[in-house]
Amino acid sequence: MFFASDNGAPCPAPVMAALAAANDGPAMPYGADPLTARAVAMIRDLFEAPGAAVHLVATGTAANALALGAVCPAYGAVFCADQAHILHDECGAPEFYTGGAKLLPVAAPDGRMDPAALAAAVDRLAGAGVHAVRPAAVSLSNLSELGTLHTPAQVAELAAIAHARGLAVHMDGARLANALATAGCSPAEATWKAGVDVLSLGGTKNGLMGAEAVVIFDPARAADFDRRRKRGGHLLSKHRYLAAQIAAWLEGGLWLDLATRANAMAARLAAGIAALPGGRLLHPVQGNMVFATLPAPSLARARAAGARFYPHGDGHGAVRLVASWATTAAEVDGFLAALRG
């Protein structure tokens, strides 16, 4: 009954098998190996973006911060949802990699920035002239930090606001697979076709040991990205092992299968909670995360039964429950039973 984080899950068998298969003889380091070329090509194919610059890293924070560093100068500002991971959960990594930019929160009901609020915030800052930092980028998360989906149309609406004002669009896709599994659209439709310029494509929360990709759709924005990655200490020498994970994950659509499984478990959780006296869902459940309030005795029983999960927000009885590819129906049902008492 582990609902603390999708980062707590192990890796599925095909990923482990791919690592074992990659562990064969010497390979040129730093990405000059055939597996890396293959993983990069798979991502380009999948996103219908043959010219995209694709760089692999081991953590989502690295992916986000490096991506933002490529689109926002040190004297710039990044607008993001007021619950954004980049704002609260990365210990200032975006500030570090941009050289000191500002991250500015925008009201985001259910995790999705309000378009009018975004436009107003950008315009207000731009109007402040040289005394204020320059609006440089918008960053949105899909899934959002509250587990909701941005449809391609919603992404496009925010991106149009950004582009009309000369800002770049970054998507934190730590859970993009979960979003795609719900949206049913193609990776291209969910990203560059909707206006995303730079994507953090997350694998770690969806089954990998530690592998993410920064996908820069317009290669003109990618100048020197390889040096940015290296000086951040994120160019892995034995790069084949990153690549092997990515390749196995994408192969045959495994990444979407894993996400579909996680989403189904979240839906099962949500349905059970909604049916519970005193249970209330706080946001639409559109991926693998459930935010809910539950009666304190229910929560106490679940914890006593061994369930792991985090409180949400300022902790007035709200909780965050995250399902992963490895979550089982039995876990969910056991948890719901414990809640019911």
Add this chain to the structure above:
Amino acid sequence: MFFASDNGAPCPAPVMAALAAANDGPAMPYGADPLTARAVAMIRDLFEAPGAAVHLVATGTAANALALGAVCPAYGAVFCADQAHILHDECGAPEFYTGGAKLLPVAAPDGRMDPAALAAAVDRLAGAGVHAVRPAAVSLSNLSELGTLHTPAQVAELAAIAHARGLAVHMDGARLANALATAGCSPAEATWKAGVDVLSLGGTKNGLMGAEAVVIFDPARAADFDRRRKRGGHLLSKHRYLAAQIAAWLEGGLWLDLATRANAMAARLAAGIAALPGGRLLHPVQGNMVFATLPAPSLARARAAGARFYPHGDGHGAVRLVASWATTAAEVDGFLAALRG
């Protein structure tokens, strides 16, 4: 016949087995798992440093740059050998993680800083007052970048110069196992007992998939190191897989066995080259690296036979040959045969 880098080697079976064993059920992320506690404890035991702060990361550049960031302010200077990896091969990562410090080269015959040159350089800079950055740290590599060993006495001599002037001592131990295998001293003798304050303990060049440890012997120097790591994007979420590698590597002395194997292959290479007409060793071979000049026809034959290796320096016929735990006697002998023609 792969002598391009010890980063090109695969992982030994016990490491792969440890990863597979770690891949079992959920685990709390970000280092709050039992395997991480175990790996940290093993390092503390091994170094006879029960109070040391130990943090795992995935790359050597991250380990070095984070370590230097902990001991050198933005307006400081780090003195290092003029061939140092931190100076030439990390794309400015130390500058990034320190916030813009200067790395100042010191003459280092055979890869080891000349003590008098170090003292003079520190004193000269300190004398420049506020117009110059503050001398803050000395960084030495063991093995050195030219494959030579710093004995504990040599480390102690440099450390005494540093400490007498208020500078911290960092050791880039990307190949510390190789150094220990040659020196025969204990990890403690090679490091803190000789005056090392902060160590980058390298695993990746010695058999791991991607795992290093920053060991800060005086925990007072480690304040907020966890935040430094996080904001660099180097706090791996599925931390158990880093820890599993480290634990397997140290278990039963595997790390020294692997290093001993690599060193033996380098010695075999060196002996063969020294016996070759026109072959000349450029530096003492005291670990797993051989620097040599060889006749151009020999090198051409070796390349034609499929050998991989890099030229060294400005490329007047000098080469760098690196052996790894996976290098075989047959590879070495085949290479020597190709050289001989």
Add this chain to the structure above:
Amino acid sequence: MFFASDNGAPCPAPVMAALAAANDGPAMPYGADPLTARAVAMIRDLFEAPGAAVHLVATGTAANALALGAVCPAYGAVFCADQAHILHDECGAPEFYTGGAKLLPVAAPDGRMDPAALAAAVDRLAGAGVHAVRPAAVSLSNLSELGTLHTPAQVAELAAIAHARGLAVHMDGARLANALATAGCSPAEATWKAGVDVLSLGGTKNGLMGAEAVVIFDPARAADFDRRRKRGGHLLSKHRYLAAQIAAWLEGGLWLDLATRANAMAARLAAGIAALPGGRLLHPVQGNMVFATLPAPSLARARAAGARFYPHGDGHGAVRLVASWATTAAEVDGFLAALRG
């Protein structure tokens, strides 16, 4: 009728005379001149802080950013009023000089942080652990950005919250003279006796050509501040001219006379506006700044008559009017007459 900024005023005669007097023969550069020693001693005396570290710079942004850099690490957070100058009007200078820290706004009715809101914000961030930056400093402005005064008791209340949580207290004293002129307390009572650790003492908005001081009351916090200043490009070579300004400004209490004059003109403005049909003061007028709403035709008439001033906030008829030492009663009366039509 110039109410756009106190930065628009010229310098009073004693300041110009002091510059002329200082312009005599050679002087050692970079602060090693007798005038600098004198100015520093005058500040220490005035603040009853004989051990304080005092450094002069030419701009208020430099003073604030350098001061914050001395008390907040790159992975830290500075809490400030949600209208703070450091937050909105310094183009990211605090982020630059701290190396990328976060500035976090706290609700501040009438320009003074709500103590409960501050405490809650600090505690919430501290509770987030390694995933969030570390609470490091509180910065308050006196006068506040809305022209109100922090009494020593109000400073002390905020400082106690900060100190209880291990945070340093910075005061942006760009208009400290105006605050003191109103409060009637001593410089020491307004600052370190109330818990201020580091002060930006502003002269430029109060008559100087361009001279400010960073006063660090606990010299232990000032380590390497001289190098921080130098690497920011803020160590003026012909330092005597900075020092001459400061000395003339403090001599015989000129600084308080100038502030008293400016405050009186603001009070005259405020009284006139309050008496005007449709005129409304937005915040208590406790220094040299008046925030008010006025009827659009009144504002149009004043502009037509040549008055200079800025709209305030999102511009729904609110204006900011700033008096300086050079503002005359005739200017104020002329402006009020134009408003009345």
Add this chain to the structure above:
Amino acid sequence: MFFASDNGAPCPAPVMAALAAANDGPAMPYGADPLTARAVAMIRDLFEAPGAAVHLVATGTAANALALGAVCPAYGAVFCADQAHILHDECGAPEFYTGGAKLLPVAAPDGRMDPAALAAAVDRLAGAGVHAVRPAAVSLSNLSELGTLHTPAQVAELAAIAHARGLAVHMDGARLANALATAGCSPAEATWKAGVDVLSLGGTKNGLMGAEAVVIFDPARAADFDRRRKRGGHLLSKHRYLAAQIAAWLEGGLWLDLATRANAMAARLAAGIAALPGGRLLHPVQGNMVFATLPAPSLARARAAGARFYPHGDGHGAVRLVASWATTAAEVDGFLAALRG
């Protein structure tokens, strides 16, 4: 007998008069005043560069560091003479303003980079690929740090090497007036016509209280320079006083008159030293600086007579003597008499 620094001189009467004249009534702050417009126009005219971006700042370190920040990314390298001021005397300001770039010394006999050494250094670094920072700029000083002149042809030779490799060319013109006074060429010939992209135009060492200009000849390189200046804390609010200095200095060629005077005094010093038994000039005297070795008893006598000057280099009897616009023939002759004993 003040030869310690040209930074020790006072300001000539026209500069003080201009400050007094500027001190009249209100003026819009932050450069939106007519004097600033006039000073900028004068610089553009003088340099025959109507489209140049011109920004004023108060210190030479700010000018250099901001200029380098505009042409070198954080992961870049700046090549400079091995005695360069930016390398040794600015406490890491260039590293700070670039975000952590490397400054790489090039052999520079008599203060002028050896062209072949420059080309080789750039090529070597470029060849290192992603593991090394990217060559981004060349910075040369005119006068050089050793008091010698770069003729337009010498500038052009270095600039051609830089431009052929995609690097920008920065000139530290802290003593450009002294160089022009010797070279007799036009400001344009000395700078952009010879390939200089960005110039630090120094006024402070040549009579100003504290005023410099960053001149970016290609405005495309100047994007956001105003924000860079602001976030460095270098946008002076009472900007008219910076502008007044610059305007008075350029008016009627005063700047060149002042430089000519200083150069003549240096020539007089040099002639006297060369005629002295045991006196030896170390570098050609082509501006206002003299580097010489002198017998220890001579130096002791001069010091005893009240002369101020600094030792040069590692201090084996070498000294640096700097003349300013305010140096008199009597001072020089008195110094020489003291040397002679």
